[in-house]
Amino acid sequence: MKCRACGQKAVVNMRQHKLALCKEHYLEWIPEQTGRFIEKYKMFSHEEKVLVAVSGGKDSLSLWDILQRLGYQADGLYICLGIDEGLNYSAESQRLTGKFAAAHSLKLHIVDVQKEYGSTIPEFSLKSHRGRLKPCSVCGLVKRHVMNRVARDFGYDVLATGHNLDDEAAVLFGNTLSWAGEYMLRQGPVLHGNSGLARKVKPLCRIYEREMLAYALLRGIEYIYDECPFSVGSTSIYYKQLLNKLESDRPGAKQTFYLSFLEARRSGLFVERETIQAELHPCTNCGQPTSAPGLCSFCRMMSR
Amino acid sequence: MLTAKTRQSISGFQNNSRSRQRIPAKYLFVLHLHKFKTEAIIFWGLCFDFNGHFVPPLDLKVYNQLRRGKILRPRVPMVKLILRDQEYEVRPGMTLLDALKKNNILSEGVLCTRNGELVVEDEILRDGDVIKLIAAISGG
Ligand code: SF4
Numbered sequence: 535m536k537c538r539a540c541g542q543k544a545v546v547n548m549r550q551h552k553l554a555l556c557k558e559h560y561l562e563w564i565p566e567q568t569g570r571f572i573e574k575y576k577m578f579s580h581e582e583k584v585l586v587a588v589s590g591g592k593d594s595l596s597l598w599d600i601l602q603r604l605g606y607q608a609d610g611l612y613i614c615l616g617i618d619e620g621l622n623y624s625a626e627s628q629r630l631t632g633k634f635a636a637a638h639s640l641k642l643h644i645v646d647v648q649k650e651y652g653s654t655i656p657e658f659s660l661k662s663h664r665g666r667l668k669p670c671s672v673c674g675l676v677k678r679h680v681m682n683r684v685a686r687d688f689g690y691d692v693l694a695t696g697h698n699l700d701d702e703a704a705v706l707f708g709n710t711l712s713w714a715g716e717y718m719l720r721q722g723p724v725l726h727g728n729s730g731l732a733r734k735v736k737p738l739c740r741i742y743e744r745e746m747l748a749y750a751l752l753r754g755i756e757y758i759y760d761e762c763p764f765s766v767g768s769t770s771i772y773y774k775q776l777l778n779k780l781e782s783d784r785p786g787a788k789q790t791f792y793l794s795f796l797e798a799r800r801s802g803l804f805v806e807r808e809t810i811q812a813e814l815h816p817c818t819n820c821g822q823p824t825s826a827p828g829l830c831s832f833c834r835m836m837s838r
Numbered sequence: 839m840l841t842a843k844t845r846q847s848i849s850g851f852q853n854n855s856r857s858r859q860r861i862p863a864k865y866l867f868v869l870h871l872h873k874f875k876t877e878a879i880i881f882w883g884l885c886f887d888f889n890g891h892f893v894p895p896l897d898l899k900v901y902n903q904l905r906r907g908k909i910l911r912p913r914v915p916m917v918k919l920i921l922r923d924q925e926y927e928v929r930p931g932m933t934l935l936d937a938l939k940k941n942n943i944l945s946e947g948v949l950c951t952r953n954g955e956l957v958v959e960d961e962i963l964r965d966g967d968v969i970k971l972i973a974a975i976s977g978g
């Protein structure tokens with residue numbers, strides 16, 4: 535297979551785009567595409583300050599790399615979750631994130647959940663569910679809270695995460711299975727900020743996970759290959775596999791699923807009910823918006 | 839050609855794979871023939887293929903070793919696929935995509951590397967290739 539741009543041997547073939555590229559042109563193509571989507575979905579401008587949530591994984595580190603190459607003002611935020619489980623997961627991902635930031639002289643905020651809030655994620659999970667569930671719900675809650683807090687405290691306009699198309703399609707698939715309309719309304723490349731919250735954007739939401747992996751490999755980004763030990767057997771992995779099965783029979787199916795959803799929503803398939811638009815109240819403790827008056831769910835968990 | 843009687847004297851001396859396995863291992867050799875590799879048996883110092891045809895090995899040295907009863911086992915051409923701690927073996931000559939399909943690996947979920955370089959799925963596998971697969975799917 536030959537690179538479409540130069541005719542040399544291709545290293546990546548993207549069946550859904552009918553496009554194969556060599557290393558050199560692929561490393562140009564991905565940032566170019568990302569830049570295009572940032573503009574298309576009006577995610578942020580070169581004047582705005584962007585906070586990139588970096589986990590040490592291939593997607594978030596690549597996103598940071600791309601944004602910096604495109605000349606955006608992107609700082610990083612690493613949240614140390616204190617997940618070890620015999621794999622040293624958090625420590626290793628923090629080391630790789632720190633190394634990347636240092637090598638590119640980028641600014642990195644580090645929040646250690648245990649130091650700031652007293653417990654690690656697995657400990658929090660044990661307290662609030664008595665260990666019955668995976669820590670992922672607690673983890674998500676804490677991450678969201680910390681990201682919002684850091685963005686507000688340091689005056690960032692935008693919060694960027696490394697979600698790729700596979701992540702988004704898997705979430706959408708899960709939501710479609712249960713027709714979780716409220717969640718679907720909020721899912722998209724851009725989630726507009728309100729009540730003092732930073733705008734949330736997903737600049738990689740149109741790029742396949744496999745392509746992000748290829749980018750990280752070709753760019754030589756050192757990322758953490760091991761997964762979070764709690765993600766093993768998760769439904770999102772299962773949905774991704776199902777969608778990949780579909781994709782292998784019909785190249786482009788995954789992308790169409792996500793894009794036609796965005797299109798359907800844009801044309802008003804999901805009309806916002808008034809109740810959904812319920813007013814948000816600031817949390818009495820931390821000030822972040824919450825749906826019910828009083829403490830937000832994060833502060834409720836902390837006070838337990 | 840062997841006579842019918844000789845054929846019978848070697849148990850299961852027929853050209854079908856089921857009976858092949860019944861030939862005692864000590865008769866079974868793998869020979870370098872003219873251009874390709876095939877299996878043959880040595881019987882009374884002579885070499886026959888599974889149709890009972892006499893096959894003269896090209897290499898006299900190989901032939902003499904066989905006559906002396908030494909079993910030669912040339913390396914079987916093989917390509918190795920490695921995914922995490924799993925290893926799969928396939929024959930060279932097929933495309934990478936076919937090799938993945940054969941082992942029920944979705945090409946959408948992996949990237950393939952050879953000697954640290956990415957290779958695309960239409961690549962024809964060569965003998966001795968070691969293809970490291972990198973899983974693209976992550977959870978969370
Ligand atoms: S898999 Fe669960 S626990 Fe692990 S980082 Fe993701 S959300 Fe947190």
Ligand SMILES: [Zn+2]
Nearest residue numbers: 537540556559
């Ligand atoms: Zn090229």
Ligand SMILES: [Zn+2]
Nearest residue numbers: 817820830833
């Ligand atoms: Zn609060």
